Amino acid sequence: MARDLSSALATIRSLLDPAGFVEAAEVEERYLADVRGFLAQAPLALVRPTGTEQVSKVLAACHEHDIPVAVQGGRTGLVQGQLPRTGELLLSLERMNRIECIDADGGLATVQCGVVLQTLQEQVEAAGLMFPLDLGARGSCTIGGNISTNAGGNRVIRYGMTRELVVGLEVVLADGTVLEGLTPYLKNNTGIDLKQLFIGSEGVLGVVTRAMLRLYPQPAERAVALCAADGFAQVQRVLALCRQHLAGALTSFEVMWQMYYRRAVALADTGEPLGTDHPFYVLVEASGSAGAGVHATLERTLQLALEEGALADVAIAQSHAQAEKLWKPREISVETGRTIRPTASFDISLPIARMDEFVYELQDALRALHADCHVLVFGHLGDGNLHLVAHVPEALGRGKEEVERTTYALLQRYRGSVSAEHGIGISKRDALPCSRTPAELATMRTLKRALDPRGILNPGRIVEVD
Ligand SMILES: Cc1cc2nc3c(=O)[nH]c(=O)nc-3n(C[C@H](O)[C@H](O)[C@H](O)COP(=O)(O)OP(=O)(O)OC[C@H]3O[C@@H](n4cnc5c(N)ncnc54)[C@H](O)[C@@H]3O)c2cc1C
Numbered sequence: 001m002a003r004d005l006s007s008a009l010a011t012i013r014s015l016l017d018p019a020g021f022v023e024a025a026e027v028e029e030r031y032l033a034d035v036r037g038f039l040a041q042a043p044l045a046l047v048r049p050t051g052t053e054q055v056s057k058v059l060a061a062c063h064e065h066d067i068p069v070a071v072q073g074g075r076t077g078l079v080q081g082q083l084p085r086t087g088e089l090l091l092s093l094e095r096m097n098r099i100e101c102i103d104a105d106g107g108l109a110t111v112q113c114g115v116v117l118q119t120l121q122e123q124v125e126a127a128g129l130m131f132p133l134d135l136g137a138r139g140s141c142t143i144g145g146n147i148s149t150n151a152g153g154n155r156v157i158r159y160g161m162t163r164e165l166v167v168g169l170e171v172v173l174a175d176g177t178v179l180e181g182l183t184p185y186l187k188n189n190t191g192i193d194l195k196q197l198f199i200g201s202e203g204v205l206g207v208v209t210r211a212m213l214r215l216y217p218q219p220a221e222r223a224v225a226l227c228a229a230d231g232f233a234q235v236q237r238v239l240a241l242c243r244q245h246l247a248g249a250l251t252s253f254e255v256m257w258q259m260y261y262r263r264a265v266a267l268a269d270t271g272e273p274l275g276t277d278h279p280f281y282v283l284v285e286a287s288g289s290a291g292a293g294v295h296a297t298l299e300r301t302l303q304l305a306l307e308e309g310a311l312a313d314v315a316i317a318q319s320h321a322q323a324e325k326l327w328k329p330r331e332i333s334v335e336t337g338r339t340i341r342p343t344a345s346f347d348i349s350l351p352i353a354r355m356d357e358f359v360y361e362l363q364d365a366l367r368a369l370h371a372d373c374h375v376l377v378f379g380h381l382g383d384g385n386l387h388l389v390a391h392v393p394e395a396l397g398r399g400k401e402e403v404e405r406t407t408y409a410l411l412q413r414y415r416g417s418v419s420a421e422h423g424i425g426i427s428k429r430d431a432l433p434c435s436r437t438p439a440e441l442a443t444m445r446t447l448k449r450a451l452d453p454r455g456i457l458n459p460g461r462i463v464e465v466d
Helices: 003-014 052-064 117-126 143-149 232-249 258-268 294-308 320-331 333-338 352-369 399-413 429-434 438-451
Strands: 021-023 045-047 069-072 089-092 099-103 108-112 166-172 178-181 207-214 221-229 250-257 280-288 313-316 343-349 375-379 385-391
Touching: 003 045, 003 052, 052 089, 052 166, 052 207, 099 117, 108 117, 117 143, 143 207, 221 232, 221 294, 221 320, 232 250, 232 280, 232 294, 232 352, 250 258, 250 320, 258 280, 258 320, 258 333, 258 375, 280 294, 280 320, 294 313, 320 333, 333 343, 333 375, 333 385, 343 399, 352 375, 352 385, 352 399, 385 399, 399 429, 429 438
Parallel strands: 045 089, 069 089
Antiparallel strands: 021 045, 099 108, 108 207, 166 178, 166 207, 221 280, 221 313, 250 280, 250 375, 343 385, 375 385
16 A cells, blocks of 8 residues: 555544544455445445544545545445445444434434434334335435435335435535534525535535434324236226325335236245236325324225226235235345346336336347346336346346346336436446436536545546546
């Protein structure tokens, strides 16, 4: 290691407590791996600050010495943005895990960015409220990671994406400057709303250190149903009926295509409440306050759908445990995808009305590449978001690239988005021009240069900048 670099690292070490600095050779493998099995190179070192001041001092030193930094939360990201690349310092926010305040009357929580989502959900629930963001990675992902990826999840149809839940942010810029934006009110039109720049920008413009988040009343009633439909037009009709009759109580509308559902149900080992012969399985969740009659309304709505022939069969959960069982096949999507490895994975948005046609065309296009190439389809259909996991046969030479090229070319024709909620990171970067114009990409680079002139924060994620 060059003398300048080792003395810069010694300076950084001196800014932290002993547990806050880990030498390259000592970094545990868990910091280098993602859930899809990708394993990164060891970083220059691992730093684990406990507060904003330490983050600021570390970044100021990195800025001064031109040391690139990979920012990491709970490592559940699916596009490799959180994993260090050669020559990067790894900045983990895992020790910044304090819930500073739950203001039940004001409906606000103030947290450090390394708080695990499930921990916050549970503490807020104990205070009689709800933090509505929810996703399968809840036990590991952090609020900082959720904000930086503008995570979506299971309740977007009712509460919006993470952006809608952020009231204020504290952010440290690449040169160590701290932007203090923890203002405890919803409305604040004092010039450019700077926090929006950092929500969903995957750590390339700044490090989110603390957040003020919006809390909601805890719903007194939650109703969950699994439905079977025999055609896509029927799925659309059920969505229309749910929107009409459940209105604001509709919390989730998830759909699983048959091939995905069969594998997931076998893996979940929770039984087959509706058999596995239907082309589509729909999970509907509704929630509301006491006396709103959410359970009865959901039952009536689905009864109507059955009478109209939009649904072939329905199972309504009668307890919390049954609701969890119905959700399980949808929750274990990562594990289900692993059963057809090697794979290429996609997280796309497109108009709901064109989804069925898109999936048919994609299946044909992939089969034309190789007869064994098939795709599992599921997702947050009510939000216009599908997840696809395509099996890439070993026999297909440069298989993953071909499958990606084919899928994105088709998606571009449908004017879809190459990332609905997981972000771009490294692994989707080459696909970004399918969904963004050259002018938009140039504007992203302008923002990056303005806020991080030396390009040290998460370099190469989202866009390359000279
Ligand atoms: C089983 C499973 C289910 C999932 N389901 C969903 C889902 O339904 N909806 C959805 O949107 N996503 C989903 N995801 C992916 C999602 O992006 C993450 O789960 C989560 O939002 C990332 O949080 P994290 O703390 O793990 O971040 P990491 O993986 O550590 O990082 C993700 C990105 O954010 C950056 N980052 C992390 N913390 C900070 C910070 N404090 N400041 C600046 N940048 C930071 C990283 O550099 C990286 O670019 C799922 C993932 C898994 C494994």
